[in-house]
Amino acid sequence: MILAGLSGVTGSCGVGCGGIALPPSRFSTSARIARGPGTFAVSQLCRYGFSKLKIPRIELGVYPSNRRAIACYRGFRDEALLRRFVYHDGEWVDVLLMSLLRSEWREKIGIEPTSLLAKTNWF
Numbered sequence: 001m002i003l004a005g006l007s008g009v010t011g012s013c014g015v016g017c018g019g020i021a022l023p024p025s026r027f028s029t030s031a032r033i034a035r036g037p038g039t040f041a042v043s044q045l046c047r048y049g050f051s052k053l054k055i056p057r058i059e060l061g062v063y064p065s066n067r068r069a070i071a072c073y074r075g076f077r078d079e080a081l082l083r084r085f086v087y088h089d090g091e092w093v094d095v096l097l098m099s100l101l102r103s104e105w106r107e108k109i110g111i112e113p114t115s116l117l118a119k120t121n122w123f
Helices: 030-034 037-052 067-072 102-109
Strands: 003-010 015-021 057-062 077-088 091-101
Touching: 037 057, 037 067, 037 102, 091 102
Parallel strands: 015 057
Antiparallel strands: 003 015, 057 091, 077 091
16 A cells, blocks of 8 residues: 655745655565655656645655655755654664756656646656
């Protein structure tokens, strides 16, 4: 099962926030991760956010050690490293902030974001 969604649009600036959760053991090989359900979920979230909600930017936070998740976010740009930002599993850990602009998404898929005929796996 894949849980993915945009939890809302932040304020009047129209920034999308959301999340993706995948079972850790089912999708363990690196080849599968690179073109698997996480990548598909991210591409669909971007399509929905940019095409339907018309937001100008989607941003996310990820643990820098989570290479599998970062592989799903190819196309997003690193923006900041928040050092010792979250208390997780008994220790303070860093969070990497990443973002993708609507204009960058358009360039990646090669169409206007209002078209629903876009490729689903544009990373």
